[in-house]
Every structure is written in C-alpha cells, then in structure tokens.
Amino acid sequence: MPIWAVRCYVPGMSEAREVHEAQKKAPMREVLAEAAFQLFMERGFERTTVDDIVARAGVGRRSFFRYFPSKDDAVFPDHESCLADMTAFLDAADDTRDAVDVVLEAAGIVLRMYAANPEFSVQRYRLTRQVPGLRTYELSFVRRYERTFAGYLTRRWADAEDGALRAEVVAAAVVAAHNNGLRAWLRSGGEGDAEASVDHALGLVRRIWGEAGPAGAGGTSDDEVVVMVAPKGAPMWRVIQRVESALRED
Amino acid sequence: MPIWAVRCYVPGMSEAREVHEAQKKAPMREVLAEAAFQLFMERGFERTTVDDIVARAGVGRRSFFRYFPSKDDAVFPDHESCLADMTAFLDAADDTRDAVDVVLEAAGIVLRMYAANPEFSVQRYRLTRQVPGLRTYELSFVRRYERTFAGYLTRRWADAEDGALRAEVVAAAVVAAHNNGLRAWLRSGGEGDAEASVDHALGLVRRIWGEAGPAGAGGTSDDEVVVMVAPKGAPMWRVIQRVESALRED
DNA sequence: TTACAGAGGGAACTGAGTGCCATACGTTGG
DNA sequence: CCAACGTATGGCACTCAGTTCCCTCTGTAA
Numbered sequence: 001m002p003i004w005a006v007r008c009y010v011p012g013m014s015e016a017r018e019v020h021e022a023q024k025k026a027p028m029r030e031v032l033a034e035a036a037f038q039l040f041m042e043r044g045f046e047r048t049t050v051d052d053i054v055a056r057a058g059v060g061r062r063s064f065f066r067y068f069p070s071k072d073d074a075v076f077p078d079h080e081s082c083l084a085d086m087t088a089f090l091d092a093a094d095d096t097r098d099a100v101d102v103v104l105e106a107a108g109i110v111l112r113m114y115a116a117n118p119e120f121s122v123q124r125y126r127l128t129r130q131v132p133g134l135r136t137y138e139l140s141f142v143r144r145y146e147r148t149f150a151g152y153l154t155r156r157w158a159d160a161e162d163g164a165l166r167a168e169v170v171a172a173a174v175v176a177a178h179n180n181g182l183r184a185w186l187r188s189g190g191e192g193d194a195e196a197s198v199d200h201a202l203g204l205v206r207r208i209w210g211e212a213g214p215a216g217a218g219g220t221s222d223d224e225v226v227v228m229v230a231p232k233g234a235p236m237w238r239v240i241q242r243v244e245s246a247l248r249e250d
Numbered sequence: 251m252p253i254w255a256v257r258c259y260v261p262g263m264s265e266a267r268e269v270h271e272a273q274k275k276a277p278m279r280e281v282l283a284e285a286a287f288q289l290f291m292e293r294g295f296e297r298t299t300v301d302d303i304v305a306r307a308g309v310g311r312r313s314f315f316r317y318f319p320s321k322d323d324a325v326f327p328d329h330e331s332c333l334a335d336m337t338a339f340l341d342a343a344d345d346t347r348d349a350v351d352v353v354l355e356a357a358g359i360v361l362r363m364y365a366a367n368p369e370f371s372v373q374r375y376r377l378t379r380q381v382p383g384l385r386t387y388e389l390s391f392v393r394r395y396e397r398t399f400a401g402y403l404t405r406r407w408a409d410a411e412d413g414a415l416r417a418e419v420v421a422a423a424v425v426a427a428h429n430n431g432l433r434a435w436l437r438s439g440g441e442g443d444a445e446a447s448v449d450h451a452l453g454l455v456r457r458i459w460g461e462a463g464p465a466g467a468g469g470t471s472d473d474e475v476v477v478m479v480a481p482k483g484a485p486m487w488r489v490i491q492r493v494e495s496a497l498r499e500d
Numbered sequence: 501t502t503a504c505a506g507a508g509g510g511a512a513c514t515g516a517g518t519g520c521c522a523t524a525c526g527t528t529g530g
Numbered sequence: 531c532c533a534a535c536g537t538a539t540g541g542c543a544c545t546c547a548g549t550t551c552c553c554t555c556t557g558t559a560a
Binding site for chain 4: 299300301312315319320321
C-alpha cells in the first residue's frame with residue numbers, strides 16, 4: 001500500500017472504513033494531499049506547481065485552495081487537526097495533576113501523529129529539510145504547539161511568581177526536547193522506538209521542571225526530607241543529578 | 251528626526267558619518283527600508299506593494315529585490331547582520347568561560363539591536379503582531395538565533411552525556427526567556443529598562459543551567475560545601491530556589 | 501578613445517493566491 | 531413531476547511577489 005493512502009489518522013477515513021462502502025469516492029482533501037505528496041517526491045516541492053497537483057488529482061485548480069490555504073499546507077495536512085486535538089486535551093485536563101506532566105502527555109499527541117505513519121513522516125522530514133520554505137512553515141506550527149503549552153501552563157501558574165515567564169520557558173524546553181527526540185527517530189529512518197527516543201529527551205525536562213521531583217516520587221510524604229551536600233561551585237545541573245540520585249536511593 | 255533614519259546600527263552609516271560628505275546619497279538599501287517602513291505604517295503591510303515602495307523611494311522595482319530577498323526582509327533589515335555579529339562573537343568566545351554565560355551574553359547582542367532604536371522596535375513590534383506572515387518570518391530569524399546558540403553549546407558540551415539534547419533545550423530556554431523579557435519591554439512602549447527586563451527573565455535560565463550556580467558564586471573554592479535539606483516531594487524549581495538562598499547566605 | 505566592470509532600470513514572465521460567477525447535483529417542498 | 535434552494539465544484543480573470551534577461555549609465559583603467 002502506498003504510504004500516502006494512510007497519511008491522515010482522522011477517525012473513520014482510512015482502510016478501517018466499512019467494506020460495503022469501500023468504493024465510495026475518497027474525500028477530495030485526501031485525493032489532493034496524495035497527489036501533492038507524490039509529485040513533491042518525484043519532482044521536488046518547488047518544481048511542482050499547484051496546476052500539476054490538480055491535474056494529477058483530476059480536479060479544478062480552484063478546489064485545491066478550498067481545502068488547503070496554501071501549497072505548503074498540503075505537506076502538513078494533519079497538523080491543524082492535531083493542534084485542535086491537543087487544545088481539546090489541555091482544556092479537558094485534570095487541573096490537580098502535575099502541570100508539566102500534563103504538557104508532556106500533550107506532547108505525546110504530536111508524537112503519535114508522527115509515529116502513526118513512520119514512512120510518510122520520514123519522507124516528509126527529508127523533504128522538509130531540503131526546502132527552507134517548508135522548514136519555516138513547519139516552524140510556524142511548532143510555534144503554535146509551543147504557544148498552546150505556554151497558555152496552559154500560564155493558566156496553571158497564574159498565581160505563581162513569574163508564572164508566565166516560567167510557562168514560556170518550560171513550553172520552549174518541552175518543544176525543544178520533544179523535537180530533539182523526534183528528529184533522532186526520523187533521522188534513523190523511523191526504525192527504532194519513537195516513544196522511547198522522545199521519552200528519554202523529555203525526561204530531562206521532567207526532572208527539572210516537573211513538580212513530582214527528579215525521581216517521580218510523587219506519592220511520598222511531605223514530612224520526609226532529603227539532605228544533600230554539594231561543592232559550592234558545582235554546576236546546577238550536576239546538583240540536580242545529585243539530588244536525583246539522593247532521592248532515588250530510598 | 252524620523253525614526254526610520256536611524257534604524258540600522260551598522261557602523262559608520264548613520265548621522266555619525268563625516269560632515270563633509272553629508273550630502274552624499276544615502277545607500278539605496280537604507281532609502282528602500284525607510285520608504286517601506288513609512289508605507290507599512292501608513293497603509294499596513296499587506297496593502298503596500300513593492301511597486302509602492304520603489305515609487306516612494308524613487309528607484310526601479312528591480313533594485314528592491316537586489317537589496318532585499320523578499321518584501322518581508324524590509325521589515326527586518328538588521329537581523330541578518332545581527333546574526334552575523336552573534337556568530338562572530340560565539341566563534342571568538344573564550345572557551346574556558348561558563349558556556350551558558352557566553353550564550354546569555356550573546357543574547358545581549360540581539361537585545362542591544364532592539365534597544366538601539368526603541369521607537370522603531372516598538373512600532374515594528376506592533377506591526378508584526380498584526381501580520382501573521384511577518385510573525386512567521388520573524389520566527390525564522392528567532393530560530394536561526396536558537397540554532398546558533400545550540401551549535402555553540404553542542405560544541406562546548408560535545409563530551410557530556412546528552413550534550414546535544416541539553417544544548418538544544420538550553421538554547422530554547424534562553425530564547426524563550428529573552429523574548430519574554432523583550433516582549434514585556436516592547437509592550438510597555440519601550441519606556442522601561444530593556445536590559446533589566448531581559449536580565450530578570452534570563453536569570454531564571456541562568457540559575458538553573460549556568461555552571462556558576464544559583465548565586466553566581468563562581469569564585470569560591472571547590473572545597474566549600476553547602477548542605478541543604480528539602481522535603482522529598484518538593485518541586486525541583488523550589489529545591490533550586492532553596493539551594494540558591496542557601497548559597498547566598500555566606 | 502576604447503574596454504571593461506558594476507550599479508541600476510525595465511520589460512516580460514512564472515506561479516501562488518483571490519474574487520466572482522457559472523454549473524451540476526442532491527434535497528426539500530409543493 | 532417540478533421548482534426552489536443549498537452545497538460542492540469548475541473556470542476565468544485578476545493581483546502581486548519574485549525571477550530572468552537584457553539594456554543603459556557611469557566611473558575607471560589601459
């Protein structure tokens with residue numbers, strides 16, 4: 001099966017569709033995205049015109065722009081709905097949970113979108129790396145994810161000192177770590193475990209900013225204490241490592 | 251003096267120019283940037299065409315694209331040279347210094363670019379907020395700053411475990427904090443102290459990631475130790491605050 | 501005076517994105 | 531059966547950013 005046939009993970013639209021209506025015409029948005037991606041792979045993004053795309057899809061030129069606000073959007077047909085999913089998730093999140101944990105879980109939504117179609121994600125990654133315009137366009141989506149995280153954290157930390165600042169810094173750190181893990185997986189050709197790669201990267205953020213503390217010892221009593229000794233000039237991240245190991249050895 | 255007359259801080263090009271050649275024609279790049287910014291303020295970005303700009307500047311249309319790769323670039327005429335300055339600064343940086351401190355200092359280069367022309371920066375900020383395309387374009391510059399930071403930190407932490415990951419997370423955190431402080435200053439209309447606003451924001455990053463530790467006690471001996479006690483379930487950032495105050499009370 | 505180089509001007513072209521209107525189709529109501 | 535209507539689509543023409551190619555002008559060196 002060609003990879004562009006399963007590129008969108010919207011419910012009820014791929015091969016899981018009922019068999020008895022299998023021959024119904026695919027939604028035009030899908031047809032267009034498929035044709036576009038085929039052509040981008042064959043000739044490259046810049047040397048593919050919108051006219052080429054609609055010619056292959058067998059539809060009118062005007063229809064393309066009804067389903068995609070720009071040519072670039074055809075490369076990222078799923079980000080918009082993923083962003084909506086994430087917003088809904090954060091709106092419905094349990095506000096008694098660790099705020100950073102909630103955001104880390106929200107980042108997992110994005111990861112699953114990529115991991116749902118490894119071949120497509122990898123090919124798109126390679127395409128995007130070659131086209132500066134696409135990198136910029138993708139960046140604008142990344143920024144929107146970041147803003148969504150920051151918005152949630154700002155709400156959660158509304159009363160804290162420098163809450164908004166901390167929210168933005170943490171959101172940026174989460175995005176950077178997530179993308180670091182994601183890119184590692186994409187560079188590997190989508191072979192390894194995407195979840196593990198990203199979890200490892202996000203762990204760094206979680207240990208520093210998560211309320212549950214380094215070892216995730218959320219359930220322990222507040223009365224317990226840890227005593228730690230560190231050289232005065234020690235780097236802070238090393239202090240954190242030491243606190244972490246101190247907390248782990250219980 | 252109109253604000254667009256001093257918008258670029260490149261050496262030897264503004265009113266500091268020798269008087270005896272004061273009547274020499276201004277460089278076309280400046281003339282174009284001035285005309286463009288005037289028009290963007292008057293009619294808005296989208297309703298100003300490149301033809302409008304070159305008409306006001308009194309030059310040929312082709313010349314615009316000789317000096318600016320795109321219409322958007324006319325809004326950010328100084329970012330490219332600022333990026334070059336920063337790259338040079340990091341290339342020449344003393345590698346025995348705290349890597350994070352070097353990066354924080356490099357971020358100051360960007361801040362000074364903005365602070366050099368408060369009125370212009372504020373007006374451009376308001377313009378950019380209204381035009382999604384400009385936000386995206388500016389974002390691509392921000393990303394290049396971030397990549398530059400990350401590149402430097404990756405070199406410095408080449409031997410450390412997860413050095414590249416840490417580099418990217420710290421670079422993102424620095425950029426987020428810097429922009430948080432910068433935006434606060436821009437929203438205030440450029441009235442307060444930009445340096446103070448950004449320094450406060452960057453302090454958060456410095457305390458966590460800087461090697462000199464929370465209180466900046468870089469000069470103290472490695473033999474000295476600090477003992478700290480913390481509740482086991484405490485949030486890490488609160489632990490850090492406590493370490494900070496412990497180190498301060500010497 | 502010629503030769504040359506480099507800055508600028510200008511016409512014509514490509515292609516993305518938009519606005520407007522025509523057409524086709526399915527549905528509802530008479 | 532037909533008319534009215536909303537929706538999906540196609541087609542055309544337009545604007546404007548960005549590019550290509552070529553021209554002119556001007557200052558400089560041989």
